[in-house]
Amino acid sequence: MNCNVCGTCMRLAILTDYGIDKIVCLRGYNLMFKECEDIGPMVYCPKCGNLQVELDKDIELHDKQED
Structure with a gap:
């Protein structure tokens, strides 16, 4: 996924808590x-x-564009 502002390849946001790496996810209420x-x-x-x-x-x- 590329950045909408500058076009650079994006990286996952990772939170390190007590030595455990967690991927930061956006959550919503259904x-x-x-x-x-x-x-x-x-x-x-x-x-x-x-x-x-x-x-x-x-x-x-x-994924469809790569095929």
């Missing part, structure tokens, strides 16, 4: 099921610091 659900992992740009969320739709479109 009113229909009344529970929290993951929307997608956060990614950041090492060049400009932009944060984005990698949605499943973006991944599917990217």
Whole structure:
């Protein structure tokens, strides 16, 4: 996934807590099921610091373009 601002390849945002690395995910509340659900992992740009969320739709479109 490329940055929307500068076009640099993005990296996963990782939180280190007590020696354990965790991928930071954006979560949302689903009113229909009344529970929290993951929307997608956060990614950041090492060049400009932009944060984005990698949605499943973006991944599917990217996979189709490679074929």
